Amino acid sequence: MDIFSKIKEKLSHEFIDIVEWLDYSDDTIAHRFERYQNEIKNGAKLIVREGQTAVFVNEGQLADVFTPGTYDLTTQNLPILTTLKGWKYGFNSPFKAEVYFVNTHLFTDEKWGTKNPVTLSDERFGLVEIRAFGTYAFKIADAGKFIIDIVGTDNNFTNFEINEHLKSLIATRFTDTVGEANLPIELYAANTSELSETCQEVMKPEFLSVGISLEKFYIENVSMPEDLKKEIFEYSRIDKLDLDKLTKFKTAKAIEAAAKNEGGTAGAGMGMGMGFVLAQQMGGMMGGNMNMGQQQGFPKAGGTAVPPPIPAAVQYFYAVNGTQQGPVSFEQLGTLFANRTINRDSLVWKQGMANWTALQEVEELKSFLGGNTPPPLPGA
Template sequence: MGLFNLFRGQFIDVIEYPNENPAVLVHRFERFNNEIKYGAKLIVRPGQAAVFVNEGKIADKFGPGTYTLETKNLPILTTLLSLPYNFNSPFKAEVYFIRTTEQLDRKWGTATPVMMRDADFGIVRLRARGNYAYKVSLRDELLTRFVGAQADFTGDAIEGQMKTKVVSACSDALGELKIPALDLAANYTEIGDRVRANLEPDFAALGFELLSFTVESISLPDEVNQAMDKRSSLGALGGVMDQYTRMQAADAMRAAADNPGGAGNMTGMFVGANLGGAINASVQPPQQAPQAVPPPLPAAPAYFAAINGASTGPYTQEQLKAAVLAGQVKADTLVWAQGMSGWQAAGTVPALAPVFAAMPPPLP
């Protein structure tokens, strides 16, 4: 009885892989030196595929289900082994169980920045990350190129090479699409579709099927982000800055008129006017210089005024006229400019006298 069990134990009558490890993509059935019994049961569970290999040559393949191993179910293996029809002798062959379920949420990212030429910012360095999903195809490339005689083949053994191809395909897609850096966030779907199209042949050559590819984020360098923030700020202020500076200048002049006789108020009015002009000039778009440049205009005289016993200025002629109209400078206020022999009353200066002549006399 013991001798009968010894011979019986050499023949395998059930082939299955019940304890499937999620990390294992390909598992070789532990046959050792035992032979597979003719008429044995092959059990392939959902999410699995079974492949028979004889002396390195891939033979018959089976999807999920339960099979009785006979010559009609093993046509290729029968030909390779030259087994007669309705044979009853056992046979030897390697059996591999392949995990065909989807491998979801596989992370990818650029270990080093990807260089891209941008029309607005020149050469920029991008970092990108996302995820992808794949599964093992029933083509022969995986078994012949990578598995070989290994008992178990895991996803970690191949995903490093996958991620390298992902980064390369992402760089190619960004170069082909030529999307400006300012518009990258609005085109993640288009970028992902292009990368997937570039990657599918590479994955197929490895024996895998790429199911999905997603771009989660593309980050720009800090200096580019700062430039984008400044540009958006100027764009938001450009429409209202001119009105704002005009209002500030008008408020300064009104405050000076309400407090006559103060040198500080007069100076504040002039500073407000100058500040408004400077800010207006800063927000105006740069203009090209004309082809023919006229000679410079003669310099306007700079006036100094004696207010409250102190010399203030310099002020332009237009600023003094505005001060006269505001009541800050009177006809007897002493003024001086380059070329004058000394201080003299503002009403006697030829350039300012017409302003006083046009003013009405004081009320009785």
């Protein structure tokens, strides 16, 4: 073999004949085909397997993109690179270009979560804080855009490198979405499926802007402080109960608690007040039974004259969350005020009033506001 044949044989081994990517792990998204100082031979075979896309880049500029298949790398199969290189038809020399293989399979079970609590405004509970976490799945939809915009010159790009960016994007858009949803606070935890679908639709365009397709998005849990949970549960129970029955129940509980508080002045005062209310209610029931007995022909007690019936007590209606409640007696209204079911700004109405009026503006109800202290004596 002459010297020229040896040189030709040596040079032929420096040219790449097959361009392919075999060794990749589940977390690798993009891998740059390493040539070292070798050049790709014109007519070399490019093998792109299922779940891969091959991207040719020339001096930082996107050239040709190949989907799964086997290709002969010629000027016919590299039209964009041929134009960028200024090759003429029939070019038959080795060439250099960066080749990236992109993993296009679905990356699943990626975790996300809110690093800080999300502050929301609720009509009943004011400013509240919630946290959320879940999973998402994505895949590369536009390999060329992903290589240019995200990967750059990284020779082995993994999903760990992109996850921090995606999690920050998800947390930001989740905060925006739940803020605009303006749902009652208790519905966030109860409607995670609908909220997940809405968030996914909101986030899709931003993922696609860098060549990524958001395939799945799940909110697994929406959490809130324990004291807020207790308030929500209590509110939901009250909302389902008859307020009149609830008031009587709480009155009985207050009397029981006051009785246990031996020697406690405040407890005794509360017990007496509640006892008066309960006694009046029971007296009214007993009086009603006596009148009914007389109407049915039973003799009057002791044969003495029976006084006329006591005038009917004034009945009040009140509003809670825009809903009319009642009627209740003056004492029951006082108990509702003491239990903070209503407040000084709550609207009330009784027979004879032209319109609904704030409690604090009704003369006989001002005693609820703590105005029971008499004015100073004249000349004091």
